Amino acid sequence: MAIGAHEFDLxxxxxxxxxxxxxxxxxxxxxxxxxxxKFDELKEAIGELKAKxxxxxxxxxxxxxxxxxxxxxxxxxSLASLKKGDGGALxxxxxxxxxxxxxxxxxxxxxxxxxxxxxxxxxxxxxxRAEVYREMGRLSQSLQELDCLSGAIEQTAEYLYQRGATVxxxxxxxxxxxxxxxxxxxxxxxxxxALFGLALxxxxxxxxxxxxxxxxxxxAHFPTNVGTLVNLGILYEDLEMYDQAIICFQRVLDSFPxxxxxxxxxxxxxxxxxxxxxxxxxxxxxxxxxxxSLPITDFELSVRxxxxxxxxxxxxxxxxxxxxxxDLLGSKNFGETSLxxxxxxxxxxxxxxxxxxxxxxxxxxxxxxxxxxxxxxVLARDVADLKLSVRARKCMHRLNIQTIGELVKRSxxxxxxxxxxxxxxxxxxxxxxxxxxxxxxxx
Numbered sequence: 186m187a188i189g190a191h192e193f194d195l196x197x198x199x200x201x202x203x204x205x206x207x208x209x210x211x212x213x214x215x216x217x218x219x220x221x222x223k224f225d226e227l228k229e230a231i232g233e234l235k236a237k238x239x240x241x242x243x244x245x246x247x248x249x250x251x252x253x254x255x256x257x258x259x260x261x262x263s264l265a266s267l268k269k270g271d272g273g274a275l276x277x278x279x280x281x282x283x284x285x286x287x288x289x290x291x292x293x294x295x296x297x298x299x300x301x302x303x304x305x306x307x308x309x310x311x312x313x314r315a316e317v318y319r320e321m322g323r324l325s326q327s328l329q330e331l332d333c334l335s336g337a338i339e340q341t342a343e344y345l346y347q348r349g350a351t352v353x354x355x356x357x358x359x360x361x362x363x364x365x366x367x368x369x370x371x372x373x374x375x376x377x378x379a380l381f382g383l384a385l386x387x388x389x390x391x392x393x394x395x396x397x398x399x400x401x402x403x404x405a406h407f408p409t410n411v412g413t414l415v416n417l418g419i420l421y422e423d424l425e426m427y428d429q430a431i432i433c434f435q436r437v438l439d440s441f442p443x444x445x446x447x448x449x450x451x452x453x454x455x456x457x458x459x460x461x462x463x464x465x466x467x468x469x470x471x472x473x474x475x476x477x478s479l480p481i482t483d484f485e486l487s488v489r490x491x492x493x494x495x496x497x498x499x500x501x502x503x504x505x506x507x508x509x510x511x512d513l514l515g516s517k518n519f520g521e522t523s524l525x526x527x528x529x530x531x532x533x534x535x536x537x538x539x540x541x542x543x544x545x546x547x548x549x550x551x552x553x554x555x556x557x558x559x560x561x562x563v564l565a566r567d568v569a570d571l572k573l574s575v576r577a578r579k580c581m582h583r584l585n586i587q588t589i590g591e592l593v594k595r596s597x598x599x600x601x602x603x604x605x606x607x608x609x610x611x612x613x614x615x616x617x618x619x620x621x622x623x624x625x626x627x628x
Contacts, residue, residue, distance in 0.1 A: 195223055199230040205249045206275060207306070213256060218375050218405050228257055244271035252279050258408045258440035260286055274303035281313055286408075290321045308338040315347050319354050327351045342373035349382055359386060377406040381413045393420060404433070411437050415447060422454045422605055423576075430454045453607025476534050477503030477541075484530050490523040502536060509539040563621050564590030571617040580606040589621060596627040 193216055198209055217223045231253050234246070242250070251266035252275070264283050270276040281296035294317055301310040311330050318327035331348050338344050349365030352358075363386050369379035384399035400417035403410070418433030431454055437447035479502045481494055493516050499505050505527065513519050513527065531537055566589050568581050580603040586592050592614070600606055600614070618624055 195226050196230045196233075199227065199249065199253055200234055205245075205252075207309075210252060210256075213253070214406060215375075217256075217407050221405065224257065224407060227253060231257065231259075242269075244269065247271075248273065248276045248279075251276070255279055255283065256407050258436070260408075260440055274300050274305035277303055278305045278310070278313075281310075281317075285313070285317050285320065288320070290317050293317045308334055309343075312338075312343055312347050315351065319347075319351050324351065324355050328355070340372065342369040342376040342379060345369035345372065346376055346378040346382060350378065353382070362386065375402065375406065377403045377410060377413070381410055381416075384413075385416070388416065388420070393423075396420065397424075404436075408440070409436065411441065411444070411447075415450065418447075418450060418454070419576075422450075422457065425457075425604075427454055427457055449607075449609045449612075453609050456601065456607050457605055476536070477501065477506065479534075481505065486530075487523065487526060489518055490526050493517070493519040493523060502531065502534060503541065505531065506536050506538065506541045513538070560623075563623060564588065564593065566621075568592055571614070571621075573617065574610070574613060576605060577610040577613055580604075580610060589618075589623065593618065593623050593625055595625060597625055598627075600625070 193212060195213065195216060198205070198213070213227065217227065231250065234242075234250050234253070247266050248270035251263045251270060254260075254263035254266055260283060263279070267276050267280055267283070277296050277300035281293045281300055284290070284293035284296055294314055297310045297313045297317070301307055311334055315327045315330035318324070318330065327347075328351055331344070331351060334344065345365050346369045349362040349369065352365065353362040362382065366379045366383040366386070369376050370383070373379075380399050380403035384396045384403060387393075387399065388396040397417070397420050400413055400420065403413045404417055414433045414437050418430045421427070421430035421433060431451065434447045434451035434454065437444050438451065441447070481491070481500060481502070481504075486494075493513070494500075494505070497508070497512075497516055499508065510524060513524055514521075528538065568586055568589055568591070569578075571589070571592075573581065580600065581587075581592070583603055584595070584600075586595070597611055600611060601608075615625065615628065
Protein backbone atom coordinates (compact mmCIF):
# COMPACT_ATOMS: atom_id res chain seq x y z
CA MET A 186 0.00 0.00 0.00
CA ALA A 187 1.31 3.47 -0.88
CA ILE A 188 2.45 5.60 1.99
CA GLY A 189 -0.08 8.31 2.77
CA ALA A 190 1.04 11.90 2.67
CA HIS A 191 0.42 12.27 6.42
CA GLU A 192 2.49 9.13 7.14
CA PHE A 193 5.48 10.06 5.03
CA ASP A 194 8.64 10.64 7.09
CA LEU A 195 11.16 12.29 4.80
CA UNK A 196 14.07 12.25 7.21
CA UNK A 197 13.45 8.63 8.10
CA UNK A 198 13.70 7.73 4.42
CA UNK A 199 16.86 9.75 3.78
CA UNK A 200 18.82 9.19 7.00
CA UNK A 201 18.16 5.58 7.80
CA UNK A 202 18.28 2.20 6.12
CA UNK A 203 15.60 0.64 4.00
CA UNK A 204 14.59 0.49 0.39
CA UNK A 205 15.59 3.45 -1.75
CA UNK A 206 14.75 3.27 -5.43
CA UNK A 207 12.53 4.87 -8.08
CA UNK A 208 9.38 4.46 -6.00
CA UNK A 209 10.87 6.19 -2.94
CA UNK A 210 12.41 8.92 -5.11
CA UNK A 211 9.00 9.62 -6.69
CA UNK A 212 7.55 9.89 -3.18
CA UNK A 213 10.23 12.42 -2.25
CA UNK A 214 9.47 14.53 -5.29
CA UNK A 215 5.71 14.34 -4.72
CA UNK A 216 6.09 15.40 -1.09
CA UNK A 217 8.18 18.43 -2.03
CA UNK A 218 5.69 19.41 -4.73
CA UNK A 219 2.85 19.09 -2.23
CA UNK A 220 4.59 21.08 0.50
CA UNK A 221 7.61 23.26 -0.35
CA UNK A 222 8.63 23.21 3.32
CA LYS A 223 9.72 19.64 2.62
CA PHE A 224 12.40 21.04 0.31
CA ASP A 225 14.13 22.66 3.28
CA GLU A 226 13.60 19.47 5.25
CA LEU A 227 15.33 17.50 2.50
CA LYS A 228 18.27 19.91 2.51
CA GLU A 229 18.55 19.51 6.29
CA ALA A 230 18.48 15.73 5.91
CA ILE A 231 21.24 15.93 3.29
CA GLY A 232 23.35 17.99 5.69
CA GLU A 233 22.84 15.45 8.48
CA LEU A 234 23.66 12.56 6.16
CA LYS A 235 26.90 14.21 5.00
CA ALA A 236 27.86 14.82 8.63
CA LYS A 237 27.84 11.12 9.43
CA UNK A 238 31.07 9.20 9.99
CA UNK A 239 32.79 7.82 6.90
CA UNK A 240 32.13 4.23 7.91
CA UNK A 241 28.38 4.94 7.94
CA UNK A 242 28.48 6.25 4.39
CA UNK A 243 28.46 2.97 2.52
CA UNK A 244 28.48 2.95 -1.32
CA UNK A 245 24.70 2.45 -1.30
CA UNK A 246 24.24 5.39 1.08
CA UNK A 247 26.49 7.49 -1.16
CA UNK A 248 24.11 6.80 -4.04
CA UNK A 249 21.14 7.85 -1.90
CA UNK A 250 23.02 11.04 -0.98
CA UNK A 251 23.86 11.72 -4.61
CA UNK A 252 20.25 11.29 -5.70
CA UNK A 253 19.00 13.63 -2.95
CA UNK A 254 21.61 16.24 -3.88
CA UNK A 255 20.43 15.96 -7.47
CA UNK A 256 16.85 16.60 -6.40
CA UNK A 257 17.78 19.86 -4.64
CA UNK A 258 19.94 21.00 -7.56
CA UNK A 259 23.38 20.51 -5.99
CA UNK A 260 24.70 18.93 -9.16
CA UNK A 261 28.43 19.16 -8.43
CA UNK A 262 27.96 17.54 -5.01
CA SER A 263 25.65 14.93 -6.52
CA LEU A 264 28.27 13.90 -9.07
CA ALA A 265 30.94 13.60 -6.38
CA SER A 266 28.70 11.43 -4.20
CA LEU A 267 27.63 9.15 -7.04
CA LYS A 268 31.25 8.59 -8.03
CA LYS A 269 31.78 7.10 -4.56
CA GLY A 270 28.65 4.98 -4.90
CA ASP A 271 28.16 1.34 -5.77
CA GLY A 272 28.00 1.86 -9.53
CA GLY A 273 24.67 0.06 -9.73
CA ALA A 274 21.66 0.71 -11.94
CA LEU A 275 20.30 3.62 -9.86
CA UNK A 276 23.70 5.31 -9.71
CA UNK A 277 24.17 4.93 -13.49
CA UNK A 278 20.68 6.28 -14.18
CA UNK A 279 21.40 9.44 -12.19
CA UNK A 280 24.84 9.69 -13.75
CA UNK A 281 22.96 9.88 -17.05
CA UNK A 282 20.61 12.60 -15.79
CA UNK A 283 23.55 14.63 -14.46
CA UNK A 284 25.43 14.34 -17.73
CA UNK A 285 22.34 15.51 -19.60
CA UNK A 286 21.88 18.49 -17.27
CA UNK A 287 25.52 19.45 -17.91
CA UNK A 288 25.00 19.02 -21.68
CA UNK A 289 27.47 16.13 -21.82
CA UNK A 290 25.15 14.32 -24.18
CA UNK A 291 27.33 11.45 -25.44
CA UNK A 292 28.23 10.56 -21.87
CA UNK A 293 24.54 10.73 -20.92
CA UNK A 294 23.57 8.25 -23.66
CA UNK A 295 26.34 5.89 -22.54
CA UNK A 296 25.22 6.12 -18.91
CA UNK A 297 21.59 5.35 -19.83
CA UNK A 298 22.80 2.29 -21.72
CA UNK A 299 24.87 1.19 -18.72
CA UNK A 300 21.92 1.74 -16.37
CA UNK A 301 19.73 -0.37 -18.63
CA UNK A 302 22.33 -3.15 -18.77
CA UNK A 303 22.57 -3.04 -14.96
CA UNK A 304 18.84 -3.66 -14.65
CA UNK A 305 17.18 -0.23 -14.62
CA UNK A 306 13.77 -0.07 -16.30
CA UNK A 307 14.30 -0.45 -20.06
CA UNK A 308 11.43 1.84 -21.06
CA UNK A 309 12.48 4.61 -18.66
CA UNK A 310 16.04 4.49 -20.02
CA UNK A 311 14.66 4.74 -23.55
CA UNK A 312 12.69 7.85 -22.58
CA UNK A 313 15.88 9.32 -21.12
CA ARG A 314 17.76 8.69 -24.35
CA ALA A 315 14.90 10.18 -26.38
CA GLU A 316 15.16 13.39 -24.38
CA VAL A 317 18.94 13.55 -24.78
CA TYR A 318 18.76 12.95 -28.53
CA ARG A 319 16.21 15.77 -28.78
CA GLU A 320 18.50 18.12 -26.86
CA MET A 321 21.32 17.16 -29.24
CA GLY A 322 19.14 18.03 -32.25
CA ARG A 323 19.09 14.38 -33.37
CA LEU A 324 15.32 14.41 -33.71
CA SER A 325 14.95 11.30 -35.87
CA GLN A 326 16.76 9.22 -33.24
CA SER A 327 14.60 10.75 -30.52
CA LEU A 328 11.47 9.80 -32.40
CA GLN A 329 12.88 6.33 -33.11
CA GLU A 330 13.38 5.67 -29.40
CA LEU A 331 9.76 6.65 -28.74
CA ASP A 332 8.39 4.63 -31.65
CA CYS A 333 10.07 1.50 -30.31
CA LEU A 334 8.13 1.73 -27.06
CA SER A 335 4.78 0.03 -26.64
CA GLY A 336 2.38 -1.11 -23.99
CA ALA A 337 1.75 0.54 -20.64
CA ILE A 338 4.64 3.03 -21.03
CA GLU A 339 2.71 4.76 -23.84
CA GLN A 340 0.06 5.82 -21.32
CA THR A 341 2.48 7.40 -18.87
CA ALA A 342 2.81 11.15 -18.44
CA GLU A 343 6.55 11.02 -19.17
CA TYR A 344 6.06 9.25 -22.51
CA LEU A 345 3.28 11.62 -23.58
CA TYR A 346 5.42 14.62 -22.63
CA GLN A 347 8.50 13.33 -24.47
CA ARG A 348 6.48 12.67 -27.62
CA GLY A 349 4.84 16.09 -27.44
CA ALA A 350 8.20 17.81 -27.01
CA THR A 351 9.73 15.83 -29.87
CA VAL A 352 6.81 16.55 -32.20
CA UNK A 353 7.20 20.24 -31.35
CA UNK A 354 10.96 20.19 -31.97
CA UNK A 355 10.46 18.52 -35.36
CA UNK A 356 8.09 21.32 -36.30
CA UNK A 357 4.94 19.28 -36.43
CA UNK A 358 1.41 20.48 -35.80
CA UNK A 359 1.49 22.56 -32.56
CA UNK A 360 -1.99 21.33 -31.73
CA UNK A 361 -0.65 17.77 -31.63
CA UNK A 362 1.99 18.80 -29.09
CA UNK A 363 -0.61 20.63 -27.01
CA UNK A 364 -2.91 17.61 -27.06
CA UNK A 365 -0.06 15.35 -25.90
CA UNK A 366 0.85 17.74 -23.06
CA UNK A 367 -2.78 17.87 -21.97
CA UNK A 368 -3.01 14.06 -22.04
CA UNK A 369 0.16 13.91 -19.92
CA UNK A 370 -1.37 16.25 -17.36
CA UNK A 371 -4.55 14.18 -17.33
CA UNK A 372 -2.36 11.28 -16.16
CA UNK A 373 -0.23 13.36 -13.81
CA UNK A 374 -1.49 16.89 -13.26
CA UNK A 375 1.88 17.91 -11.81
CA UNK A 376 4.20 16.56 -14.50
CA UNK A 377 6.84 19.34 -14.73
CA UNK A 378 7.76 18.70 -18.36
CA ALA A 379 4.17 18.78 -19.58
CA LEU A 380 3.48 21.89 -17.50
CA PHE A 381 6.50 23.59 -19.04
CA GLY A 382 5.56 22.56 -22.59
CA LEU A 383 1.99 23.77 -22.19
CA ALA A 384 3.14 27.01 -20.55
CA LEU A 385 5.50 27.66 -23.46
CA UNK A 386 2.72 27.12 -26.00
CA UNK A 387 0.46 29.52 -24.10
CA UNK A 388 3.19 32.13 -23.87
CA UNK A 389 3.78 31.92 -27.63
CA UNK A 390 0.10 32.68 -28.13
CA UNK A 391 0.11 35.65 -25.76
CA UNK A 392 -1.77 33.85 -22.97
CA UNK A 393 0.53 35.21 -20.28
CA UNK A 394 -1.79 34.62 -17.33
CA UNK A 395 -2.26 30.95 -18.21
CA UNK A 396 1.46 30.56 -18.91
CA UNK A 397 2.32 32.12 -15.55
CA UNK A 398 0.18 29.68 -13.60
CA UNK A 399 1.58 26.70 -15.50
CA UNK A 400 5.18 27.83 -14.98
CA UNK A 401 4.50 28.34 -11.27
CA UNK A 402 3.20 24.79 -10.98
CA UNK A 403 6.19 23.47 -12.90
CA UNK A 404 8.82 25.15 -10.69
CA ALA A 405 7.33 23.53 -7.60
CA HIS A 406 9.03 20.30 -8.70
CA PHE A 407 12.67 19.55 -8.05
CA PRO A 408 15.08 19.60 -9.71
CA THR A 409 13.51 22.38 -11.73
CA ASN A 410 14.17 22.82 -15.43
CA VAL A 411 16.40 25.82 -16.15
CA GLY A 412 14.17 26.98 -19.02
CA THR A 413 11.14 26.94 -16.74
CA LEU A 414 12.87 29.14 -14.15
CA VAL A 415 14.17 31.59 -16.75
CA ASN A 416 10.83 31.93 -18.54
CA LEU A 417 8.95 32.37 -15.28
CA GLY A 418 11.50 34.97 -14.14
CA ILE A 419 11.00 36.97 -17.33
CA LEU A 420 7.22 36.87 -16.94
CA TYR A 421 7.52 38.01 -13.32
CA GLU A 422 9.76 40.88 -14.41
CA ASP A 423 7.27 41.99 -17.08
CA LEU A 424 4.62 42.04 -14.35
CA GLU A 425 6.98 44.13 -12.17
CA MET A 426 7.08 41.31 -9.60
CA TYR A 427 10.81 41.83 -9.22
CA ASP A 428 11.38 39.91 -5.99
CA GLN A 429 9.89 36.74 -7.49
CA ALA A 430 11.90 37.20 -10.69
CA ILE A 431 15.12 37.51 -8.67
CA ILE A 432 14.33 34.24 -6.88
CA CYS A 433 13.89 32.43 -10.22
CA PHE A 434 17.17 33.64 -11.72
CA GLN A 435 19.04 33.05 -8.46
CA ARG A 436 17.79 29.47 -8.34
CA VAL A 437 19.36 28.87 -11.75
CA LEU A 438 22.67 30.35 -10.60
CA ASP A 439 22.64 28.32 -7.39
CA SER A 440 22.88 25.18 -9.53
CA PHE A 441 24.76 26.67 -12.49
CA PRO A 442 26.95 29.55 -11.24
CA UNK A 443 28.38 30.14 -14.73
CA UNK A 444 25.03 30.37 -16.53
CA UNK A 445 25.57 33.62 -18.46
CA UNK A 446 21.93 34.09 -19.47
CA UNK A 447 20.60 33.81 -15.91
CA UNK A 448 23.36 36.12 -14.65
CA UNK A 449 22.43 38.81 -17.18
CA UNK A 450 18.71 38.48 -16.46
CA UNK A 451 19.39 38.70 -12.73
CA UNK A 452 21.45 41.85 -13.26
CA UNK A 453 18.62 43.29 -15.36
CA UNK A 454 15.89 42.63 -12.83
CA UNK A 455 17.97 43.92 -9.93
CA UNK A 456 18.54 47.12 -11.89
CA UNK A 457 14.79 47.41 -12.49
CA UNK A 458 14.13 46.74 -8.83
CA UNK A 459 16.63 49.39 -7.75
CA UNK A 460 14.95 51.91 -10.02
CA UNK A 461 11.65 51.60 -8.22
CA UNK A 462 10.68 54.28 -5.76
CA UNK A 463 7.63 54.60 -3.58
CA UNK A 464 4.44 56.35 -4.64
CA UNK A 465 5.04 59.27 -2.31
CA UNK A 466 8.35 60.01 -4.00
CA UNK A 467 6.72 59.74 -7.43
CA UNK A 468 3.98 62.15 -6.43
CA UNK A 469 6.61 64.50 -5.05
CA UNK A 470 8.45 64.49 -8.36
CA UNK A 471 5.21 65.00 -10.26
CA UNK A 472 4.34 67.98 -8.10
CA UNK A 473 7.81 69.41 -8.60
CA UNK A 474 7.38 69.11 -12.37
CA UNK A 475 4.15 71.11 -12.15
CA UNK A 476 5.83 73.79 -10.02
CA UNK A 477 8.80 74.12 -12.38
CA SER A 478 6.44 74.60 -15.32
CA LEU A 479 4.66 77.57 -13.71
CA PRO A 480 5.09 80.72 -15.85
CA ILE A 481 6.86 83.73 -14.38
CA THR A 482 3.86 85.88 -15.29
CA ASP A 483 1.88 84.12 -12.54
CA PHE A 484 3.91 85.99 -9.89
CA GLU A 485 3.96 89.60 -8.77
CA LEU A 486 7.27 91.05 -9.92
CA SER A 487 8.61 94.58 -10.33
CA VAL A 488 8.74 95.92 -13.88
CA ARG A 489 12.56 95.90 -13.80
CA UNK A 490 12.73 92.24 -12.73
CA UNK A 491 10.13 91.18 -15.27
CA UNK A 492 11.90 92.98 -18.12
CA UNK A 493 15.26 91.44 -17.19
CA UNK A 494 13.81 87.93 -17.13
CA UNK A 495 12.14 88.48 -20.49
CA UNK A 496 15.46 89.66 -21.97
CA UNK A 497 17.11 86.47 -20.71
CA UNK A 498 14.25 84.39 -22.20
CA UNK A 499 13.32 83.06 -18.74
CA UNK A 500 9.64 82.14 -18.95
CA UNK A 501 9.05 79.55 -16.18
CA UNK A 502 10.28 78.81 -12.67
CA UNK A 503 12.15 75.87 -14.19
CA UNK A 504 14.00 78.22 -16.53
CA UNK A 505 14.83 80.43 -13.59
CA UNK A 506 16.30 77.53 -11.58
CA UNK A 507 18.74 76.84 -14.42
CA UNK A 508 20.42 80.19 -13.75
CA UNK A 509 22.72 81.18 -10.90
CA UNK A 510 22.82 84.43 -8.95
CA UNK A 511 25.83 85.45 -11.03
CA ASP A 512 23.87 84.88 -14.25
CA LEU A 513 21.10 87.22 -13.10
CA LEU A 514 23.37 89.87 -11.65
CA GLY A 515 25.29 89.87 -14.92
CA SER A 516 22.17 90.95 -16.77
CA LYS A 517 21.78 94.64 -17.52
CA ASN A 518 19.69 96.57 -14.93
CA PHE A 519 19.35 93.52 -12.68
CA GLY A 520 20.46 94.36 -9.14
CA GLU A 521 20.38 93.09 -5.58
CA THR A 522 16.78 94.25 -5.05
CA SER A 523 15.54 92.24 -8.02
CA LEU A 524 17.64 89.27 -6.87
CA UNK A 525 16.07 89.32 -3.40
CA UNK A 526 12.63 89.52 -5.00
CA UNK A 527 13.29 86.46 -7.19
CA UNK A 528 14.81 84.41 -4.35
CA UNK A 529 11.78 85.05 -2.15
CA UNK A 530 9.41 83.72 -4.83
CA UNK A 531 11.52 80.62 -5.34
CA UNK A 532 11.79 79.99 -1.60
CA UNK A 533 8.00 79.95 -1.31
CA UNK A 534 7.96 77.07 -3.80
CA UNK A 535 10.85 75.15 -2.26
CA UNK A 536 13.21 76.11 -5.08
CA UNK A 537 16.48 78.00 -5.38
CA UNK A 538 18.62 79.56 -8.04
CA UNK A 539 21.12 77.30 -9.80
CA UNK A 540 19.55 74.03 -8.65
CA UNK A 541 19.14 72.89 -12.27
CA UNK A 542 22.01 74.82 -13.79
CA UNK A 543 23.58 71.71 -15.32
CA UNK A 544 20.54 71.27 -17.54
CA UNK A 545 21.71 74.22 -19.61
CA UNK A 546 24.54 72.12 -21.05
CA UNK A 547 23.98 71.29 -24.71
CA UNK A 548 22.96 67.72 -25.49
CA UNK A 549 25.06 65.83 -28.00
CA UNK A 550 22.99 64.86 -31.02
CA UNK A 551 23.54 63.34 -34.41
CA UNK A 552 24.15 66.16 -36.90
CA UNK A 553 22.38 64.77 -39.92
CA UNK A 554 23.54 67.62 -42.14
CA UNK A 555 27.10 66.30 -41.75
CA UNK A 556 26.13 62.77 -42.81
CA UNK A 557 26.22 61.21 -46.25
CA UNK A 558 22.93 60.41 -48.02
CA UNK A 559 23.49 56.70 -47.21
CA UNK A 560 23.94 57.45 -43.50
CA UNK A 561 20.89 59.69 -43.44
CA UNK A 562 18.93 56.89 -45.10
CA VAL A 563 19.93 54.50 -42.31
CA LEU A 564 18.84 56.97 -39.62
CA ALA A 565 15.47 57.41 -41.32
CA ARG A 566 14.73 53.68 -41.23
CA ASP A 567 12.03 52.32 -38.94
CA VAL A 568 13.37 50.96 -35.65
CA ALA A 569 11.40 47.78 -36.41
CA ASP A 570 14.07 47.01 -39.03
CA LEU A 571 16.40 46.15 -36.13
CA LYS A 572 14.17 43.11 -35.42
CA LEU A 573 14.42 43.53 -31.67
CA SER A 574 13.17 41.16 -29.00
CA VAL A 575 9.81 41.74 -27.34
CA ARG A 576 11.36 43.39 -24.27
CA ALA A 577 13.49 45.79 -26.30
CA ARG A 578 10.57 46.62 -28.61
CA LYS A 579 8.44 47.49 -25.58
CA CYS A 580 11.08 49.97 -24.49
CA MET A 581 11.14 51.59 -27.93
CA HIS A 582 7.38 51.97 -27.70
CA ARG A 583 7.51 53.46 -24.20
CA LEU A 584 10.14 55.99 -25.27
CA ASN A 585 8.26 56.76 -28.51
CA ILE A 586 11.33 55.88 -30.56
CA GLN A 587 10.20 55.19 -34.10
CA THR A 588 13.36 55.49 -36.20
CA ILE A 589 16.98 54.41 -35.89
CA GLY A 590 17.92 58.10 -35.91
CA GLU A 591 15.76 58.74 -32.86
CA LEU A 592 17.31 55.71 -31.15
CA VAL A 593 20.94 56.76 -31.65
CA LYS A 594 20.18 60.15 -30.11
CA ARG A 595 19.70 58.27 -26.84
CA SER A 596 22.50 57.26 -24.51
CA UNK A 597 22.83 53.88 -22.85
CA UNK A 598 21.93 55.43 -19.48
CA UNK A 599 18.73 56.91 -20.91
CA UNK A 600 17.64 53.54 -22.28
CA UNK A 601 18.44 51.79 -19.00
CA UNK A 602 16.03 54.15 -17.24
CA UNK A 603 13.15 52.62 -19.21
CA UNK A 604 11.03 50.10 -17.31
CA UNK A 605 12.11 46.46 -17.77
CA UNK A 606 15.02 47.50 -19.99
CA UNK A 607 18.28 46.11 -18.69
CA UNK A 608 21.81 45.15 -19.63
CA UNK A 609 20.67 42.24 -21.81
CA UNK A 610 18.43 44.47 -23.91
CA UNK A 611 21.14 47.14 -24.11
CA UNK A 612 23.64 44.57 -25.38
CA UNK A 613 21.10 43.40 -27.96
CA UNK A 614 20.50 46.93 -29.29
CA UNK A 615 24.21 47.68 -29.52
CA UNK A 616 24.77 44.48 -31.50
CA UNK A 617 21.89 45.29 -33.86
CA UNK A 618 23.14 48.85 -34.45
CA UNK A 619 26.59 47.53 -35.41
CA UNK A 620 24.93 45.94 -38.45
CA UNK A 621 23.90 49.44 -39.56
CA UNK A 622 27.26 51.04 -38.69
CA UNK A 623 25.75 53.39 -36.10
CA UNK A 624 26.03 53.67 -32.32
CA UNK A 625 24.12 55.03 -29.35
CA UNK A 626 25.04 58.52 -28.19
CA UNK A 627 28.12 58.33 -26.03
CA UNK A 628 29.20 54.86 -27.18
